[in-house]
Amino acid sequence: MSGFYWWVNISILLIELVVSTAITSIFISENLKIRRKAFSYIIMLGSIFILQDLVSIIFYYYFSLQYGSVLAIPLLIINLFGISALLLIYKILNF
Numbered sequence: 632m633s634g635f636y637w638w639v640n641i642s643i644l645l646i647e648l649v650v651s652t653a654i655t656s657i658f659i660s661e662n663l664k665i666r667r668k669a670f671s672y673i674i675m676l677g678s679i680f681i682l683q684d685l686v687s688i689i690f691y692y693y694f695s696l697q698y699g700s701v702l703a704i705p706l707l708i709i710n711l712f713g714i715s716a717l718l719l720i721y722k723i724l725n726f
Contacts, residue, residue: 636703637695641688643710648684650717651677654724680717 655677662670694702 634695634699634703636700636707637691640703640707640710641691641695643707643714644684644688644691647710647714647717648681648688650714650721651680651684654717654721655681657724 655674658670658673658677661667662674691706
């Protein structure tokens with residue numbers, strides 16, 4: 632794997648993975664206490680985010696072997712927007 636931008640992209644995705652896992656675990660624990668159907672949907676959504684982060688990390692690694700900063704920089708911008716939104720959601724939900 633080469634390229635600074637690819638390392639930054641994968642690092643951002645790892646942070647997103649940790650935050651998504653934290654949010655999902657909060658709702659899993661709340662669902663075990665309260666048993667609301669809405670929590671089940673949020674847990675499914677969180678699981679999809681976790682899966683998306685895992686798949687993206689794998690794809691980005693293989694992209695880094697073939698593509699340079701021409702692809703990495705636009706993906707970095709997209710990932711910065713994504714992690715900003717996810718951190719905002721975490722801040723709102725972390726009660």
